[in-house]
Amino acid sequence: MASYSMVNASIDDSEAISSLLQAAKRGGLAPSQRIKLGYVQGDMSLGLVRRRFERGFGALIAVDDSTGEIVGVNFYSDAPSDTQVKHPLTGVASSLQGFQEDGRIDEAGYPIRFDNSMMYGPMAVTDHASGKDLARKLIEGMVPIAQQRADARIISFVDNANSASIAVHRRVGLSSLTEFEFEGRPYTLFSRNV
Numbered sequence: 001m002a003s004y005s006m007v008n009a010s011i012d013d014s015e016a017i018s019s020l021l022q023a024a025k026r027g028g029l030a031p032s033q034r035i036k037l038g039y040v041q042g043d044m045s046l047g048l049v050r051r052r053f054e055r056g057f058g059a060l061i062a063v064d065d066s067t068g069e070i071v072g073v074n075f076y077s078d079a080p081s082d083t084q085v086k087h088p089l090t091g092v093a094s095s096l097q098g099f100q101e102d103g104r105i106d107e108a109g110y111p112i113r114f115d116n117s118m119m120y121g122p123m124a125v126t127d128h129a130s131g132k133d134l135a136r137k138l139i140e141g142m143v144p145i146a147q148q149r150a151d152a153r154i155i156s157f158v159d160n161a162n163s164a165s166i167a168v169h170r171r172v173g174l175s176s177l178t179e180f181e182f183e184g185r186p187y188t189l190f191s192r193n194v
């Protein structure tokens with residue numbers, strides 16, 4: 001039976017990560033299939049993946065122990081604070097800004113702020129390794145990383161139309177902090193204390 005290790009990626013893994021994420025866009029599939037299997041959105045080019053590492057993002061990867069193939073990835077970074085950017089990230093930043101201004105406290109009693117929330121995503125697992133709990137491990141692997149950074153929570157945003165991704169987040173114990181809209185599409189901002 002195949003076994004997998006969770007490893008911290010480096011910029012040298014960019015090409016394999018970009019290929020994995022480009023496949024996870026599921027460009028050729030009918031909308032109903034994309035929704036069922038899950039998808040990622042946006043630019044997943046090699047250049048953008050490299051830039052993420054250069055800007056200080058980290059990534060956890062799932063590696064097949066026998067072949068060395070990277071079969072899953074989950075990026076992580078500081079929470080976004082730019083409320084002007086033309087990207088769903090603007091919704092995350094605005095939501096956090098609103099919570100911070102209102103002094104909102106989360107379920108565990110911590111204030112919800114930019115500087116104590118670690119964001120993760122995009123995340124994907126290649127189809128031939130799916131159904132083996134790798135997405136769960138790639139999300140749960142965020143917890144010790146956030147703890148080391150002294151963050152109070154991990155957060156991630158999901159397009160509400162992406163029912164596979166919504167289901168994964170709920171199954172792995174994240175709950176909705178809020179919802180926001182970007183260009184007419186609703187998104188959920190998920191959170192879990194660490």
Ligand SMILES: CC(C)(COP(=O)(O)OP(=O)(O)OC[C@H]1O[C@@H](n2cnc3c(N)ncnc32)[C@H](O)[C@@H]1OP(=O)(O)O)[C@@H](O)C(=O)NCCC(=O)NCCS
Binds near residue numbers: 166
């Ligand atoms: C969606 C995706 C991440 C699932 O990865 P995976 O490794 O197969 O998921 P896991 O085996 O870790 O499953 C974790 C939980 O989510 C559930 N789940 C996984 N895929 C699901 C799907 N497509 N629809 C509904 N639930 C799903 C599993 O049943 C499991 O729950 P349970 O064990 O409590 O029953 C993967 O298919 C993928 O990368 N899709 C394309 C990109 C994408 O959707 N990215 C967003 C990531 S959330």
